[in-house]
Amino acid sequence: MHNFSGTVCLLVLGQPFRSGIGLDDDNPCNRSSYDPQREATTSIVEAIANPISRKGHNVEVFMTYPSGCALATDLISWFRPYKTHHTPVVSNNIQQGWQGAYRLLSEKGSSCDYVLQLRHDVHMDVSFDMWNFDPNKIQFERECVDCAIMMGNQPGGSCTCGQPAIEIRKRAPASCKETCTADHLLWFPRQYKALMTLLVVHRDVCCHSLIRHVHRRTGYSHYGFMFPENCADDMTIPLVVCDETSAYRPSRIRSRKLRTRLRVAD
Numbered sequence: 005m006h007n008f009s010g011t012v013c014l015l016v017l018g019q020p021f022r023s024g025i026g027l028d029d030d031n032p033c034n035r036s037s038y039d040p041q042r043e044a045t046t047s048i049v050e051a052i053a054n055p056i057s058r059k060g061h062n063v064e065v066f067m068t069y070p071s072g073c074a075l076a077t078d079l080i081s082w083f084r085p086y087k088t089h090h091t092p093v094v095s096n097n098i099q100q101g102w103q104g105a106y107r108l109l110s111e112k113g114s115s116c117d118y119v120l121q122l123r124h125d126v127h128m129d130v131s132f133d134m135w136n137f138d139p140n141k142i143q144f145e146r147e148c149v150d151c152a153i154m155m156g157n158q159p160g161g162s163c164t165c166g167q168p169a170i171e172i173r174k175r176a177p178a179s180c181k182e183t184c185t186a187d188h189l190l191w192f193p194r195q196y197k198a199l200m201t202l203l204v205v206h207r208d209v210c211c212h213s214l215i216r217h218v219h220r221r222t223g224y225s226h227y228g229f230m231f232p233e234n235c236a237d238d239m240t241i242p243l244v245v246c247d248e249t250s251a252y253r254p255s256r257i258r259s260r261k262l263r264t265r266l267r268v269a270d
Contacts (some may be wrong), residue, residue, distance in 0.1 A: 008193075012062070012064075012117070012120060013066055013109070015122070016065060016068075017104075017105040019101075020125070021037040022125045028091070031074075043127065044128075052131075064115065065083045065088040066126075067080070067115060073245070076092065081229075091108050093105070103205050104208075109201070110241070113197070117152065118139060118192070120190075137229075137230045141228050142196050142212075143191040145189040145231060147186065147215075149184060185214070
């Protein structure tokens with residue numbers, strides 16, 4: 005467990021009760037996803053909130069859900085016994101969803117000494133006790149690099165960015181011009197809350213490209229990465245949520261458990 009003190013606020017956003025695999029085959033608040041969502045939410049409580057609480061830290065939950073979601077009451081109840089602030093959001097895209105969550109955090113989160121952002125659709129397999137990062141910096145989940153696939157290069161890790169823009173990564177190959185990050189997880193201490201709110205709410209920044217805007221304002225010394233770029237294949241950090249296949253999207257939970265059994269057997 006990391007050395008820090010104070011209140012940790014879990015900022016949980018995105019699409020609960022999600023279906024499909026993304027793009028057009030994807031909808032939130034699906035009753036058919038009830039059990040997978042309960043399992044995913046329970047994993048946040050058991051793997052994240054409870055270990056933090058057991059160390060004597062106060063834990064509060066800030067969560068959003070799609071406006072009109074008939075299953076929201078159950079979703080909120082699954083975060084008990086933790087104090088939960090919640091609000092519905094009307095969003096046509098991911099950016100608006102982030103903005104709704106950060107507005108809630110700005111309005112109700114004066115007690116937050118640290119913020120850990122998570123997504124409703126991700127199942128947490130590894131206890132927070134096992135994570136190892138500097139809690140006094142902004143911590144992105146892990147670094148990803150968009151390389152020129154046409155030239156035969158492979159993308160960094162198992163996630164990619166959009167079109168090449170600027171090079172942040174000190175050790176980036178010449179063909180890798182843009183750094184982005186996986187967006188399942190994000191950590192930041194109180195002193196960066198105003199910056200993150202500015203970027204998300206007022207500058208329309210979110211998701212994989214957030215790191216570029218943070219970098220321009222802080223430089224290398226103010227941020228880091230929770231997990232290594234290749235953690236999807238690194239057994240020294242077993243079963244860490246790394247790639248998009250870790251999102252439960254309900255049909256994936258069984259395949260993920262099967263993959264876990266296979267990896268343990270190997």
